[in-house]
Amino acid sequence: MPLIQGFSIDTIVNLAKATVLNPLALIVFLGYKAREADGWPERTGLVTTAYAFLSIYATTWLSNRWRNGLIPQRRLNSKTWPNEIVLVTGGAQGIAKSLSEKLAAKGANVAALDIVDFKSSHPNIKAYKCDISNYDDLKRIRSQIEKDFGGHVTMVANVAGLNNKSLILDLTPERVSRMIDVNLKSHFWTAMLFLPAMVKAKRGHFMSVASTMGFVGICHQSDYVATKHALVGMHESLHYEMQKMYKTPKVRMSTAIIGHTKTGLFEDFDVGPLGRFLGPKLEPSDVADQMLDAFESQDGKMILTPFMNNLTPSIKAHPWFTRDLIQAAAGGDGSYPSRPSASQLASSA
Missing domain, CATH: 3.40.50.720 (NAD(P)-binding Rossmann-like Domain)
Structure with missing residues (x-):
């Protein structure tokens, strides 16, 4: 039986995306490492992982924009x-x-x-x-x-x-x-x-x-x-x-x-x-x-x-x-x- 009722891989992924793998958190981390190194941060495992996930986010965003036009339409609202x-x-x-x-x-x-x-x-x-x-x-x-x-x-x-x-x-x-x-x-x-x-x-x-x-x-x-x-x-x-x-x-x-x-x-x-x-x-x-x-x-x-x-x-x-x-x-x-x-x-x- 599951360790926790409702616990799944989605629980882990959503938690990670909201915390350590959040794009803003990754940018802050890379900024901190760059300041610490006084230049481009040293390519450690964590730094490479941060670059990799930021690349995934960027590619996903660009793919969606390419499919739907580079200029997004305005979201529908209470008036529309x-x-x-x-x-x-x-x-x-x-x-x-x-x-x-x-x-x-x-x-x-x-x-x-x-x-x-x-x-x-x-x-x-x-x-x-x-x-x-x-x-x-x-x-x-x-x-x-x-x-x-x-x-x-x-x-x-x-x-x-x-x-x-x-x-x-x-x-x-x-x-x-x-x-x-x-x-x-x-x-x-x-x-x-x-x-x-x-x-x-x-x-x-x-x-x-x-x-x-x-x-x-x-x-x-x-x-x-x-x-x-x-x-x-x-x-x-x-x-x-x-x-x-x-x-x-x-x-x-x-x-x-x-x-x-x-x-x-x-x-x-x-x-x-x-x-x-x-x-x-x-x-x-x-x-x-x-x-x-x-x-x-x-x-x-x-x-x-x-x-x-x-x-x-x-x-x-x-x-x-x-x-x-x-x-x-x-x-x-x-x-x-x-x-x-x-x-x-x-x-x-």
Whole structure:
């Protein structure tokens, strides 16, 4: 069991970033060493480490600015948020519900969609029953949103998703089709229906929630992994289409690459003590905060949480024996209780 409940690698990283690895602390340290040496500080291990982390911070900043333009846009505020009409899918619960409420609290106009009937007490949120996997139903809702809010959707948060949690031989054609319809096709439908107005306005924000499994595959998740890999690739293409084809770089593309979260999709997902240390289960509200910050900053981003998602893409560059050790430590394989049936394992001889 964990040493401390909730203690994880993210606890260590966040503490370090707030103290000894804080950029200001590193600059003060290097300044002190320079004064002590009356010139450039001697290259000790600590000095080299300080230079290395400052380089990482600088590279990350420059990368974000290069992607979004060297001159940042002004953050949205209490005067500008009311001009935004934000579409949020899956708005009845979980991350989407939390995000809708946070957006509304900022003053945004929120159109929250879900396949079930639901209501919101916040006056800035209008709830719509909609099957987002159905293009015609979503098109009908678009017309209703424009009528209700008096304008076009300026931001989209594709949050809704399914998780079958099944080994491939336990899946049915109907379940696979439904997974692809909700977890992938719906993102194409929202792009095709809501991006045209953003392109004409030359600004907007289109965001989708992907997953750690957009980078790696694990047992019980072949259909889920396939849709999340596809989403990561889709957003890479859309970013370049906005930049180079439509000439609308201020139509931002963001992808939230998140680990397992405290929602119904992962309620019985158990990776074990080491897996929980490396990849702690996320609070929906914390994920919503990071998505809100991307919208508010008006920067396209790849949100990577928990911390290990910053390292996950590199796993494909490892030799298989190293990758298998990492994957075993993470605990994803076998994290769901189902196992192959006796009939599936029976010899045909």
